[in-house]
Amino acid sequence: MRLIPWLGTRSRAACSEDNLTLLHDAGPTLDLKEFRLLRDFVNQFCGIYFADDSAYVVERRLRVRLRELGIDDFAEYYRYLQYHPRADAELEAAAEVLTTNETYFFREAYQLRAFTDEILPIVRGRARARGSKRLDVWSAGCSSGEEVYTIAMLVDATGLFEGWDIRVFGNDISRRVLRKARGATYSSASFRAMIPEYERYFIDTDEGKQVHPRIRLMCHFGHLNLMNERRAAIVGRVDVTFCRNVLIYFDDASRRKVLDTIYQRLNRGGYLLLGHSESLLQSSTAFEITQLTTDIVYQRPMPYTDLPPRRG
Numbered sequence: 001m002r003l004i005p006w007l008g009t010r011s012r013a014a015c016s017e018d019n020l021t022l023l024h025d026a027g028p029t030l031d032l033k034e035f036r037l038l039r040d041f042v043n044q045f046c047g048i049y050f051a052d053d054s055a056y057v058v059e060r061r062l063r064v065r066l067r068e069l070g071i072d073d074f075a076e077y078y079r080y081l082q083y084h085p086r087a088d089a090e091l092e093a094a095a096e097v098l099t100t101n102e103t104y105f106f107r108e109a110y111q112l113r114a115f116t117d118e119i120l121p122i123v124r125g126r127a128r129a130r131g132s133k134r135l136d137v138w139s140a141g142c143s144s145g146e147e148v149y150t151i152a153m154l155v156d157a158t159g160l161f162e163g164w165d166i167r168v169f170g171n172d173i174s175r176r177v178l179r180k181a182r183g184a185t186y187s188s189a190s191f192r193a194m195i196p197e198y199e200r201y202f203i204d205t206d207e208g209k210q211v212h213p214r215i216r217l218m219c220h221f222g223h224l225n226l227m228n229e230r231r232a233a234i235v236g237r238v239d240v241t242f243c244r245n246v247l248i249y250f251d252d253a254s255r256r257k258v259l260d261t262i263y264q265r266l267n268r269g270g271y272l273l274l275g276h277s278e279s280l281l282q283s284s285t286a287f288e289i290t291q292l293t294t295d296i297v298y299q300r301p302m303p304y305t306d307l308p309p310r311r312g
């Protein structure tokens with residue numbers, strides 16, 4: 001290992017107590033000190049946090065980036081991320097290999113039922129009371145788009161919003177998954193929880209099943225790092241936000257920061273749906289908890305004046 005000022009002058013052998021002995025495949029090795037530096041740098045950028053015991057995952061995934069750049073060791077890679085003119089682009093590329101993009105259509109069906117049967121009728125009623133026929137839903141961390149198209153198909157299938165201006169917006173930090181989302185064509189892995197009656201929203205093509213153009217028209221995608229609260233203004237104001245299976249990979253501080261952004265983007269009374277294993281109970285936020293028949297969801301509080309009158 002070369003002598004890098006910010007790592008001190010200890011050789012790899014001299015700091016063997018820090019070394020990670022989890023390597024099974026060939027390539028540059030990451031010691032604990034380097035791991036923590038890289039981990040914190042990535043965490044600042046995109047919120048994702050790796051505990052010490054998942055250092056081998058970071059090592060294995062980032063080796064791809066080192067190979068691509070022709071860099072021999074992680075110390076040099078860390079320097080590249082700090083000082084190279086292309087550091088910003090590389091940070092995105094690092095986030096790209098470190099994120100988990102697993103997703104599929106109709107994920108967590110009980111929650112989708114709460115959305116169609118309870119949330120959508122309320123949101124519709126409120127909009128009609130304002131004289132509006134507009135529905136905005138945000139899928140924050142949408143990966144390759146299955147969640148966005150699922151939401152649009154569900155809205156369509158309720159029949160409650162015919163003739164409305166419907167916009168389902170999905171964002172992700174990964175440009176690779178967004179390209180796939182825009183292509184709207186999927187193979188069998190995306191259909192593992194498919195509901196047969198929604199087959200009508202797909203067209204068979206040589207590359208896979210493609211989402212029907214009518215549904216695609218409702219859906220929009222944008223590149224957005226959720227940690228960038230100022231750029232999140234591109235989302236506009238929304239009635240419902242899905243942020244499922246994204247914040248589980250974040251540390252507490254980053255999670256709170258993103259929840260704050262989501263809160264700001266929601267209309268008053270708007271809903272936040274997290275993944276089934278996620279809860280806001282640990283994070284103090286301004287959201288209210290609302291118990292629906294099939295799920296617990298979170299709400300930006302209504303202004304006092306808009307609450308229904310108390311009975312009795």
Ligand SMILES: C[S@@+](CC[C@H](N)C(=O)[O-])C[C@H]1O[C@@H](n2cnc3c(N)ncnc32)[C@H](O)[C@@H]1O
Nearest residue numbers: 046099100101103141143172173225226244245
């Ligand atoms: C496991 S997928 C979840 C996809 C979908 N929400 C679902 O539940 O099926 C998590 C997605 O969050 C994205 N992500 C992670 N950190 C992000 C950030 N800081 N900004 C935007 N997207 C992020 C990842 O790229 C990944 O595609």
